[in-house]
Amino acid sequence: MITPNELKQQAQNxxxxxxxxxxxxLPAKARATFAGLDIPTRKTEAWKYTPLTPLLNNAYLANQAAGDVDAGAAETRIGPLGDVSRLVFINGHFTPGLSRFSDLENQGIITLFSNANDTQRDLINAELGTGFEPKEHIFATLNYSSxxxxxxxxxxxxxKVQQAIQLVYLSTAEADTSLAQSRVLVCAEAGSSLELIEQFDSLGATNVFHNHMMEVSLxxxxxxxxxxxxxxxESLTHINGLHIKLAQGSHYExxxxxxxxxxxxxxxxxxFNGNNAYCRLNGVFLSKHKQHIDNHLNLEHAAPHCNSDTEYKGFITDSSRAVFNGRIHIHQHAQKTAAHLxxxxxxxxxxxxxxxxxxLEIYADDVKCSHGASIGKLDDKSLFYFQSRGIDRATAEAMLCLGFVNEMVEQFPNGAVIELARQRLAEFFNDVDKLNNLWSLE
Amino acid sequence: MSATPLLEVKDLVAEVDGKTILDGISLTVKPGEVHAIMGPNGSGKSTLANVLAGRDDYQVVGGSVTFKGNDLFELEPEERAREGIFLAFQYPVEIPGVSNMQFLKASVDAVRKHRGQDELDAPAFMKLAREHCKELKLKPEFLKRGVNEGFSGGEKKRNEILQMALLEPSLALLDETDSGLDIDALQVAAEGVNALRNEARSFIVVTHYQRLLNYIVPDYVHVLAGGKIVKSGGRELALELEEKGYSWIQ
Structure with a gap:
């Protein structure tokens, strides 16, 4: 195990x-910022419940992951999503052989940084790294340092981008523990619309640390x-930053x-940087075994008349650990905000x-806000309802668990993605007692 | 009158948090009979139905209940259901994320397995469920929705009748099936119940109002007050109650 300082040195090397x-x-700037930052410890408020032990125990940063893959295995794992533009990244490396997006590439809608023309370079230089405070997001700063x-x-x-855009990130087993990094910049100009599907998956066990960034400007x-x-x-180490800027009247879901x-x-x-913007965040996370998952959400309501709805569900079992931190910050002039979490x-x-x-931090006086958290076991009335229909208690409990998760999954906007999610859930539940044979019940 | 009782309740006493709700109920139900339990609010009539179905919010502190000759209280709620007891809930529970079809299939599978019947395969089950939906004037999409999720009051009650039809119980307990229903919905629900009446199947119909009994005509009417059956009679008793109210009995 290395010290946080040694980890920092490893990154800089x-x-x-x-x-x-x-x-x-950006990289030169990010490196300078990174040099002045400390690796978070348990004493850092935003990392209080999430120790960086895997990063200190594995020399991820000493090696860069390669992007080699068995195309057939990758294709099988990705699964068909129908009529979409698809870009596949193996350990952060763009993989043309598995990707198909020529229509959108020809229209200049999707471009790799390495292929960017002058206009696109200007756009990237103007936008990249502007969606967050670098000092508060050390892994984003690390990502942008190289x-x-x-x-x-x-x-x-x-x-209106008609076809959904599917971004697939696959992690693999590398010769050595290594680092994979990727980043996406989304700029949606006034009145445009798009659907994005991000799929983070792996080909079996992986010894990669995937550090991913996405910035969205609507x-x-x-x-x-x-x-x-x-x-x-579950062997993966993954840190993911998503920073979204919403202008007037924009809608993010x-x-x-x-x-x-x-x-x-x-x-x-x-x-929220302009009036009348809307954001919905629906999420469900599951952890089992000794897994760890940490969700940190921060909604900055900095403009009036904006609404946000955040609904997160957690399913936590075995010896796993999960964190949910959802902050709504209503700035002083953000009157008429309606924010629910x-x-x-x-x-x-x-x-x-x-x-x-x-x-909830509220500095405006004319807002409607609510927030709540519940940690519970299964509802007794619901369990009795199942039992009164001849279903034994264990099965009833299992079905209620599945319903709890499924209620979020069935709201996904894309039927093929729901199908894919259900397959992965079936795998997840495979060794969860009593849930293994039920998920497929349709 | 020679048939063996399906259900025999003797001096049943039940309480909630030390408060007596049922105070010595005795009731005998033979195969094919329809018994109405009427009574004012708080008389214990819903409690009786729930105690028989096995809800553990109530503590049985006295008396006995035999069902098909066996001690009912030895059975878990799911075992009672498999043996043929069905409770149509006054307030059916909403279960988002579990489709009505999944729920019905799991339920019917469990009950059929117990009865030594073959499990229905998915297409056969779908067909059966759709037929029953049609009889109850429920659209087929109804089966794909979350259990009772966003259902109207009428839909929830008809969903209970649908489950009853699929599970083919020997004793159905209808807990205020008429509450919250308009007259049209009430008729559909009652027709669903009547279609299931036969010489082997018995019903205990719990209701506050005699209105329901115009559609589901009982063989016996019992009036419950203060946790006791204070009067029993034939159908005419319900009509008398309608006219005179419960204060006449108490």
Missing amino acids: SWQHQSSLDWLS VADGLLIHAPADF HPNARMVHTRLQVEH QHALAFGSALKRNDINVS NSKNLLLSKQAELDTKPE
């Missing part, structure tokens, strides 16, 4: 062996529907399913632990 895009201004490549999704004004009246599946093998792993951390930061959790084992913390 790794940059010497990596090239960045020479026209990109940018070998990245993905730009740019929807022009009033353009211009006035732009719309984005975003589904995220984080269904990788997210549906997320996430499994725990050796370490999984999701930061979602939403900034709810965290509902099923804690199914005495050894499991959940730390849930909804936070």
Whole structure:
């Protein structure tokens, strides 16, 4: 085990062996910021319940993951999603052989940073890294300290991207423990709309630390529907930053399913910068065995007349640990905000632990806000209803658990994604007592 | 009058948190009979139905109940259901995320297995469920929705009747099936119940109002007050209650 300082040194050493895009201004800035930051410890408030032990125990940062893969195995794992534009990244590396997005590439809507033209480079330089405070997000800063490549999704004004865009990130077993990084910048110009499906998965056990970043900027009246599946093998270490800027009248909706792993951390930061913007965050996370999952949500209501609805559910069993931190911050001039956040959790084992913390900070005086958190066992009335129909208690409990998770999954906007999510859930439940043979009940 | 009783309740006493709700109930139900239990609010009539179905909010502190000759209290709620007791809930529970079809299939599978019948395969079950839906004027999409999730009052009650039809119980307990129903919904529900009446199947119909009994005509009417059966009679007793109210009895 190394010390946090040694981890920091490891990161800084790794940059010497990596090239960045020479026209990109951010890495130099990010490196300078990173140099002044400390690796979070348990004393850091935002990391209080999430120790970075896997990073200190494995020399992830000493090696860069490669992008080799068995195409057939990858294709099988990705699964068919029908008519979508697809980009596949293996350990963070773009993999053209598994990708198909030529229509959107030709229209300049999807571009790899390495292929960006001057206009696109200007856009990337202007937008990348502006969605968050670098000092508060050390792993984002780490991500931007060495940018070998990245993905730009740019929807022009009033353009409706008809096909959903599927981004697949697969982690694999590498020769050595290693680091995989990826980043996506989404700019949706005024009045445009798009649907994005992010699929984080792995080909069996993996010894990779995947550090992923996405920044989204929705211009006035732009719309984005975003589904995220984080269904990788439990051996993965994954830190994920998502930073969203909402301009006037824009609409962002997210549906997320996430499994725990050796370490999984999701930061979602939403900034309401213009009036009448809307954000929905629907999420369900599951952890079993000794997995760990941490969801940190922060909604910055900095403009009046904006609404947000956040509903997160947690399913926590065995000796796993989960964290939910949902903060709503209503700035002084953000009058007429309606913001609601709810965290509902099923804690199914005495050894499991959940730390849930909804936070409301309100500095405006004319707002409607609510927040709540519940940690419970299954409802007795519901259990009796099942039993009164001849269903034994164990099966009733299992079905209620599945219903709890399924209630979120069935709200996913895309039927093929629901199907895929259900397959992964079947795998997840495979060794969860009593749930294994029920999930497929349709 | 020679048939063996299906259900025999003797001096049943039940309480909630030390408060006596049923105070010595005796009731004999033979196969094919329909018994109405009437009474004012708080008389214990819903408690009786729930105690028989096995809800553990109530503590049975005295008396005995035999069902098909066996001690009912030896059985878990799910075992009672498999043996043929069905409770149509006054307030059916909403279970989001579990489809009505999943729920019905799991239920019917469990009961059929216990009765030594073959499990129905999915297509056969779908067909059967759809037929019953049609009789109860429920759209087929109804089966795909979450159990009782967002159902209207009438839909919830008809869903109870649908379950009853699929489970083919020998004793159905209808707990205020008429509450919250308009007259049309009431008729549909009552027709569903009447279609299931036969010489082997018995019903205990718990209701506050005689209205329901115009549609589901009982063989016997019992009036419950203060946890006791204070009067029993034939159908005409319900009509008398309708006219005179419960104060006449108490």
